[in-house]
Amino acid sequence: MSNLLSIGKTGLLAAQTGIATTGHNITNASVAGYSRQGIVQGTLPPVNQGVGYIGTGTEVAQIKRYYDNFLNTQLMNAQANQGSVDAYLGQISQIDNMLSDSTIGLSPALQDFFKGVQTANSTPSLQAARESMLSSSQTLTARFHEVSGRLQELQEGVNNSVTTTVNSINAYSTQIADLNKKIAAATMDPLNPPNDLLDQRDQLIRELNQQVKVTVLPSDNNMLNVSIGSGQPLVVGVTNMELATMASPTDPNRTIVGYQTTSGRVSTLPDETFSGGALGGFMAFRSETLDKVQNQIGQVAAGLATAFNDQHKLGQDLNGDMGGNYFNPIKAYVGYDNRNSATSTTDVQATITDASALKGVDYNVVFDGTDFQMTRADGTGGAIAIPPGVDTEIDGVTYNFGGTATQGDRFQIRPTYTAAADIGVGVTDFKKIALAAPIATSVPTSNKGSGTISAGTVDATYLEPGNALTAPLTIGFHQTxxxxxxxxxxxxxxxGAVVRVTLAGGASTDYNPGDTIPYAEGATYSSNGMSFTMNGQPKDGDTFTVGPNTSGVGDGRNGVLLAGLQTKNILNGGSATFQGNYASTVNYVGNKTREMMVGSDAAETTVNQARASQQSVSGVNLDEEAANLLRYQQAYQAAGKVMQIAGQLFDTLLQIR
Structure with a gap:
């Protein structure tokens, strides 16, 4: 009878465990990360009683956790991608909204600025027209400042988001390491791990994975090791690595991430380490879009200021003086690495001097002990050596590395990074606007032929010492x-001047002092930075005068050239206008935003599908659990009946005498 009673008891305990496990599933059905559990029953060893082996009951061999690592990894990958795309989309949408807003965008301000130049050029003698040009110039620079300020706000927002995300990552890694410790201590039998603790840890890893994409590898005693990037450890057993944020060594306004060392310093990690998750999205947005937009908007500002200044210097103002810088000169941003030698006194001067050569990219510079080696941050092109103390122009920027450097010193050069914030109008007096040309030509009435001469223009060579006219030149025509x-x-x-003769067809020839210079109808004659075209049929002895412009109050020839900069291809090696380059930036942001929107929708669908697959294995189905509850209830009742019958049989035996 005792054997029958024992069999009933084992069945009763197994059914009781099944009921408890099913109840546990039901009450935790809505808990995030919970995996369905079930009992695995086994048969107890039978006893040989001569007539055969008689069973001794059942046992619960395992409380099984329904979990599929492949499906869980799929879900984590999808969530990491979604976290990255959504973080990217949330940031780039702000730039897209800003650039598409006509009240903030640069295109209307650029149009108004050149409209002001054209108005002043059409009536160069009117004070009101010139003051209107100054006003539109101030409006344009204010718009650049506004756009730059908004982009800087986004930069600060990314910095704050990076810091917040890193704090979350540290909190998760600490909790995961703590759970590793608890799980290892609770793992007495590898076949019977602490399932609820495993669920808690997996849920924390999934949440961590949404912050930064992680790789998970098994370790001893059911512990897990967690790494990021290309294998940088975050959690190793019961130890977690602390991430920390700090200002970039070359840019105090840029937050970077690294390991927190025991000495309190931060060992920096490349931005590429953080791929996937929200942190990866913020990093990608900053490097792919925010930096690019800041550089390209700055390229428009720096290109406009440089090209406009170059042409303005070739004009003459109302005082009869040559024009100066209309806009303040733009200097490149120079980031001195704060890890450079304390004895270094390097002073980097970097001024934008050629609008068409600007690339809108960043540069890294390292001193090799002899020269400063410059490379583009985007990896294009090779290293360019810049000797110390020598003016060297590279990609539209003139550099001079003064002072004393130590081998290994590093610098970051960002030519257009702060240009939109730095641009400003340098002219405050309307009389200083150089709308007139510095030279004037005339044909004496005493000439006998039909020869004509154009108004004449000047180029940058005219500004070189000794080339500017101080007295009129008399160009004589001769025909033997x-x-x-x-x-x-x-x-x-x-x-002593070399004269270049460019024929109407484009062919040109240089003539040295003392050479006979032929006359060709429609040819352009250039010397000392001055150019004019002669036409018609002069007579022998006819003359033409080229001299300083002494009455240029109503002259707007340089103003015409200034206004013409609006439609002239200047930027990107002479392939884009200012507004065209800006439109290209707006187009890039719009396309990238649309790409992220589509990617966000696709990522959400992928996550939903991956979660559905994962939950098909690990999720709790309340209908199924209700059925299991009834099944175990019936099993419990049946086992109880077995024990009842065993008791009755035992009582019957006691009554036999």
Whole structure:
């Protein structure tokens, strides 16, 4: 009878365990990360009683946790991608909204600015027209400042988001390491691990994975090791690594991430380490879009200021003086690495001097002990050596590395990074606006032929010492044989000047001092930075005058050239206008935003599908659990009946005498 009673008891205990496990599933059905559990029953060893082996009952061999590592990894990968895309989308949407807003965008301000230049050029003698040009210039620079300020706010927002995310990552890694310790202590039998603790740890890892993509590997005693990037450890057994944020060594306004060392310093990690998750999204947005937009908006600002200044210097103001810088010169951002030698006194001067050569990219510089080696941050091109103390122009920026450097010193050069914030109008007096050309030409009424001469223009060579006119030049026409055009010539150019003759078809020839300079109808003559075109049929002895512009109050020839910069391809090696380059930036942001929106929708669908697959194995189905509850209830009742019958049989035996 005792054997029958024992069999009933084992069945009763197994059914009781099944009921408890099912109840545990039901009450935790809505707990995030909970995995369904079930009992695995086994048969107890039978006893040989001569007539055969008689069973001795059942036992609960295992409380099984329904979990599929492959499906869980799929879900984690999908969630990491979703976290990255959503973080990226949340940031880039702000830039897209800003650039598409006509009240903030630069395009209307650029149009108004050049409209002001055209108005001043059409009436150069009017004070009101010139003051209106100054006003539109101030409006344009204010718009650049506004856009730059908004982008800087986004930079600060990314910094705050990175810091907050790193704090969350540290909190998760600490909890995961603590759970590793608890799980290892509770793992007495590898076949019977602490399932609820495993669920808690897996849920924390999934939440951590949404912050930064992680790789999980098994360790001893059911512990897990967690790493990021290309294998950088975050949790190793019961130990977690602390991440920390700090200002970039070359840019105090940029937050970077690294390991917190025991000495309190931060060992920096590359931004590429943090791929996936919200942190990866913030890093990707900053490097792919925010930096690019800041550089490209700055390229428009720096290109406009430099090109406008170059042309303005070739004009003449109302005082009769040559024009100066209309906009304040733009200097490149120079980041001195705070890890450089304390004895270094390097002073880097970097001024934007050529608008068309600007690349809108960043540069890294390291001193090799002899020269400063410069490379583009995007990896294009090779290293360029810059000797100390020598003016060197690279990609539109003129550099001079002064002072004393130590081998290994590093610098970051960002030519257009702060240009939109730095641009400003340098002219405050309307009389200083150089709308007139510095030279004027004329044809004496005493000439006998039909020869004409254009108004004349100047280029940057005119500004070199000794080239500017201080007195008029008389260009004389000569023809020794009235019937032979080959005997026609001109003279009277500045002493010692090389004269370039460019024919109407484009071919050009240089003539040295003392050479006979032929006359060709429609040819352009250039010397000492001055150019003019001669046409018609002069007579022998006719002259033409080229001299300083002494009455340029109503002259707007340089103003025409200034206004023409609006439609001139200047940026990107002479392939884009200012507004065209800005439109390209707006287009890039719009396309990237649309890409992220589509990616966000796709990521959400992928996560839902992966979660459904994972939950099909690990999720709690209340209908199924209700059925299990009834099944175990019936099993419990049946086992109880077995014990009842065993008791009755025992009582019957006691009554036999």
């Amino acid at each position: 044989d009235p019937l032979d055009k080959n005997t026609r010539s001109v003279d009277g150019f500045a002493a």
